Each structure stands twice: as structure tokens, then as C-alpha cells.
Amino acid sequence: MTYETTPSPQADRLLLPAVTAAVHAAGARLLERFGRTATPANFDDLVNAIHANDAASLACLRDALLLARPGAGWVEDELAGGALPPGEWWITDPVEGNINHVHGQPDWGVTATLVRDNTPVLTVVHVPTTGRTCTAVCGGGAFADGVPLRVSAKTELRAAMVATGQARPGESSATYRRIGQSVTAMLEAALVVRVSVPATFQLVMVAGGQMDAFWQHSQVRSGLVSGALLVEEAGGAISDLHGRPWTLESEDFLATAPGLQREAVATLSAIA
Incomplete structure (x- = not known):
């Protein structure tokens, strides 16, 4: 499938299936690794386990996302902050909550977000341990497994x-x-x-x-x-x-x- 190259809400919505598929594939790869090894015993083992998880996830994410949106840049450093150059960029966390994954805790996932001129316009968040997937497109609402999300009505x-x-x-x-x-x-x-x-x-x-x-x-x-x-x-x-x-x-x-x-x-x- 090919997508519009001119930015528009419709083009962003058309990207969702491809982005979701990439994030799900990365999540499945990580789920295969989850709980298979002992908790790291020292700092070096911990860092190695985190890097191995990142590599396994990125093998599913990077090529698929760059193919889905040709011309978009790729942010290499997931721990970086600050503004990006103009244009479109993929910001991913290949293992959001990686520290939890390597310690056998279930609160970890995979995220992929398309940022246009420093504004997020599309995102997919997948939690493999529960199977839940949240999506949002700018101007199109936020959803969890297709059900609309709505913030709290509290005022105190x-x-x-x-x-x-x-x-x-x-x-x-x-x-x-x-x-x-x-x-x-x-x-x-x-x-x-x-x-x-x-x-x-x-x-x-x-x-x-x-x-x-x-x-x-x-x-x-x-x-x-x-x-x-x-x-x-x-x-x-x-x-x-x-x-x-x-x-x-x-x-x-x-x-x-x-x-x-x-x-x-x-x-x-x-x-x-």
C-alpha cells in the first residue's frame, strides 16, 4: 500500500494500520523474550539486557515505519530531548518500560509516534502483556482497542x-x-x-x-x-x-x- 506524501489528517489516518502492525510485531518479539532469563545480577548485565531488547524490537519497527512514511526522519536516541529539525520524524520507544521488562514486571510496551514540525500527529501504544493497543491521530480522537478514551471530569x-x-x-x-x-x-x-x-x-x-x-x-x-x-x-x-x-x-x-x-x-x- 502507498500513502499520500502531502501531510493531511486523512493521510495520517491511513498510516494507522501499518504503524499498528509494526508495533504489534515488535511487541510479539519482546513477549517471546519476556521472563525467559533471570533478572540481571549487576549493572553491566542490566545494560546488556536492555540493549538486547531494544535491538529485537527495532528489527521489527524501523524498516516497517520508514517504509510506511517515506521521507520521514528517524530519531536514533530514544533518551534525547529538545526540538527536532523541521519536517516529519518517527519517535519510538522500542521498549517503553524496558527496566520493567528485564525485571519480569508486566508494565512495558512499544510506542511509535509520527511528529510533524515538532508536533505529534499520530501515535500507537501497544502493551503486549495485556494485548491492549491505544491509538490517536491529531484531530481524530484517542482510542483503546477501538473504544474512545475520555479524561476525568474531576475538578478538585x-x-x-x-x-x-x-x-x-x-x-x-x-x-x-x-x-x-x-x-x-x-x-x-x-x-x-x-x-x-x-x-x-x-x-x-x-x-x-x-x-x-x-x-x-x-x-x-x-x-x-x-x-x-x-x-x-x-x-x-x-x-x-x-x-x-x-x-x-x-x-x-x-x-x-x-x-x-x-x-x-x-x-x-x-x-x-
């Missing part, structure tokens, strides 16, 4: 379940301090605070109304672009922690049910 932070997590290992001491202070602030303001990885899993729950807000200090593109599009297409609010429009150049990130954004910003923006 004191009734909210909220979440955060590390963007990646090896952040600065200042970032870790802000994470700790923000958790304390939310423990005082919200009902329940969850600290977990990967970010995409928390954002899928925000998109589906099972969680009410997610924030993150620092950012990794591959951990946020898919969930940001899902939340936005499900009716949620996306910004930085000061309530400004979020971009790939933002230093932090906030996704909320729309009725909670103002209070969440007020709680988190005071943390320097």
Missing part, C-alpha cells in the same frame, strides 16, 4: 489520583530535588500520589480517566509525545508546570483533566 485536586516519575536515570541533583519537593506538594494537595515508570503508562491512564494528572520534571521526547497526543485527543490539558503551552523544548511537563489544570499548576509551579 483533593479528590484526584496523580502521578509522576523519573524521565531517565542520571538526572541532575537539582532535578531529583524538584521531583521530591513536587511529590511532597502533591501529597499535601491531592488524594493519592503514584511514582512510577514508564511515563506513557501513566499518561494512558490520564487519557482514559483512570488517573487525573501526570507531571514530570525534565523530559525525554520518546516518553512523552505518545501520551501527550493521547491525553490531548481524549480532551485533556497539556502544558508545562507553569501552565504555558508544552513543546519539545519545554523543561517540564503536565497533563491533567481540564478541571484540574489550574490547581495543579498552582501546586507545582512554586517549586524552583
